[in-house]
Amino acid sequence: MRAQDAxxxxxxxxxxxxYTSGYLKTTRxxxxxxxxxxxxxxxxxxxxxxxxxxxTTVANLILRIFRPTAGEILLDGTDIFSYPxxxxxxxxxxxxxxxxxxxNYFYRIDRVLHRALAFKNGRMALTERQARIMEVLDVVGLxxxxxxxxxxxxxxxxxxQRLLIxxxxxxxxxxVVADEPTSMIDASSRAGILNHLFDLRDRGIxxxxxxxxxxxxAYIADKAVVMHKGKVVEQGPASQVLFSPTHPYVQKLLSxxxxxxxxxxxxxxxxTNVLLGDSPR
Amino acid sequence: xxNPLVIVERLRGYYVxxxxxxxxxxxxxxxxxxxxxxxxxxxSGCGKSTLAQLITGVTGPVLHYQGGTVMVDGFNVYAIPEExxxxxxxxxxxxxxxxxxxxxxxxxxxxxxxxxxxxKERTGRRPSNEEVFTTAGxxxxxxxxxxxVLNLYPHELSGGMKQRVVVAISTxxxxxILVVDEPTxxxxxxxxxxLVKTLMLLRHRGTVKxxxxxxxxxxxxRQVxxxxxxxxxxxxxxxxxxxxxxxxxxxxxxxxxxxxIASYEPHAGRRARLECIPGRPxxxxxxxxxxxxxxxxxxxxxxxxxxEPPEVTLAGKRMLxxxxxxxxx
Numbered sequence: 295m296r297a298q299d300a301x302x303x304x305x306x307x308x309x310x311x312x313y314t315s316g317y318l319k320t321t322r323x324x325x326x327x328x329x330x331x332x333x334x335x336x337x338x339x340x341x342x343x344x345x346x347x348x349x350t351t352v353a354n355l356i357l358r359i360f361r362p363t364a365g366e367i368l369l370d371g372t373d374i375f376s377y378p379x380x381x382x383x384x385x386x387x388x389x390x391x392x393x394x395x396x397x398n399y400f401y402r403i404d405r406v407l408h409r410a411l412a413f414k415n416g417r418m419a420l421t422e423r424q425a426r427i428m429e430v431l432d433v434v435g436l437x438x439x440x441x442x443x444x445x446x447x448x449x450x451x452x453x454x455q456r457l458l459i460x461x462x463x464x465x466x467x468x469x470v471v472a473d474e475p476t477s478m479i480d481a482s483s484r485a486g487i488l489n490h491l492f493d494l495r496d497r498g499i500x501x502x503x504x505x506x507x508x509x510x511x512a513y514i515a516d517k518a519v520v521m522h523k524g525k526v527v528e529q530g531p532a533s534q535v536l537f538s539p540t541h542p543y544v545q546k547l548l549s550x551x552x553x554x555x556x557x558x559x560x561x562x563x564x565x566t567n568v569l570l571g572d573s574p575r
Numbered sequence: 576x577x578n579p580l581v582i583v584e585r586l587r588g589y590y591v592x593x594x595x596x597x598x599x600x601x602x603x604x605x606x607x608x609x610x611x612x613x614x615x616x617x618x619s620g621c622g623k624s625t626l627a628q629l630i631t632g633v634t635g636p637v638l639h640y641q642g643g644t645v646m647v648d649g650f651n652v653y654a655i656p657e658e659x660x661x662x663x664x665x666x667x668x669x670x671x672x673x674x675x676x677x678x679x680x681x682x683x684x685x686x687x688x689x690x691x692x693x694x695k696e697r698t699g700r701r702p703s704n705e706e707v708f709t710t711a712g713x714x715x716x717x718x719x720x721x722x723x724v725l726n727l728y729p730h731e732l733s734g735g736m737k738q739r740v741v742v743a744i745s746t747x748x749x750x751x752i753l754v755v756d757e758p759t760x761x762x763x764x765x766x767x768x769x770l771v772k773t774l775m776l777l778r779h780r781g782t783v784k785x786x787x788x789x790x791x792x793x794x795x796x797r798q799v800x801x802x803x804x805x806x807x808x809x810x811x812x813x814x815x816x817x818x819x820x821x822x823x824x825x826x827x828x829x830x831x832x833x834x835x836i837a838s839y840e841p842h843a844g845r846r847a848r849l850e851c852i853p854g855r856p857x858x859x860x861x862x863x864x865x866x867x868x869x870x871x872x873x874x875x876x877x878x879x880x881x882x883e884p885p886e887v888t889l890a891g892k893r894m895l896x897x898x899x900x901x902x903x904x
Binding site: 344345450452480481482483484485486488489506507508509510512513514532533536537546547548550551552553554555557558560563 | 618619734763764765767768771772775776779791792793794795797798821831832834835836837838839840841842843845848849850851852855
């Protein structure tokens, strides 16, 4: 193993995942192929791509949901599959896409927070736990009286998503994998969620922010990794990749993003009867 | 601009059921002229889709029409018989594409078979495959969908194509007005752009004269529309030409909404810290008294909580519903 840069937290090397199904006639679908990137401590890296580009496959591999076909993922220089599960998930946590599905509707939301504390610290006095919970709720901008003692159905998506961020804060992992954390959230609450991800970063937690939304990626990321058809097409500092890309696919992707200040000009195409593009699967 | 195609006046529609009375749309007036695209934006649950449904005149089991008028190309949709509404207004003059309409494609039928059913329902006669191929095929091709799509099943199409197939089917009878509810929200950016292009193509050719485009994605609305209508808690709070509203939003809610979106602006560079609107939309079973936005408004004054601000029209065709613009009140 090569010498590790101390700042490198997660090192993804030549990661390939091929999904197979069937025994006699095996169908192979490439999830991702030869994906390499690094996440440094306290850095927000965005994994950007259209649906089907393999970004969730990479997230699931990092979360050890399944094993890669080839390649390796190193956390602090050690292969992630050599960690005991508890030790690994104390370092790597997830903020889910759908906050409505992440809670058990039979329990009050307090349970999630208390269990998160128990996961990290084992037994802890109730008063101490409550103090910690109050502290993190304050960080994510939730009013304790509005959320504690309630059931998930009584809260909005934005509140639930903030609770998941609060939960991640209680565990104090080194890395949070956030897979489209704002897609189920109303536009006006999205900004709050994004800002709280900055708060996580300010506490030294690295974030892998997975999204298809270029605007959010450009707002939040320090570094951008753009995926297309399972491969990384361009990566580098967000200010460079998202504002002066070199790869043709990234250039096309960015030109397809609707802008608030400019209008797409279709005048060339509207006059002629051109075929508009993609073919059926 | 030409004559108004849709005139909505003081429209009210409530959801009534065991859960109480939800004031879905409360006193909305809106005019859509021929050749105009109106974008309707706002948070979820503020009544955008309810308004669209009320404009079509087809209210659901719990949604009840409570007053006001809707004129669609000369037809008062709440005064004419249901059968006239079905045969003369819907599809012919006004086509409505509800949210997630692409999921309405029958998964066990080819697109052409679904189309044959649709045509039979409207004309009373089931056309042959060849007829569908020539007439609908032509329409499909003019919208950039290859004719062979007609022979495919929905699962063989990508999400973006399904959505465009739905748009093509809805516009077969050349409706003057197209009401589309969140057509782009489940699509990635490249399919979004194709869908926007399809809609622009329809308007450019005059197939569709006016459009009501409902979305929560303001940058997309910017691409499609000339007029932007901002809705909050069942009411329109700001309506005006899209550039003006985006460049100088007047209503505090519009400002909050605009400062909370992380849009990608290649020339403006990276955004400074975004701000979000505190709180969340009110429970519409019991809307707050006075201005409905006052509990979340940073500029609220005492009278905002006491009485409801009237709609005022400023120069430049800007409509606002806020005490700060109502003069002495």
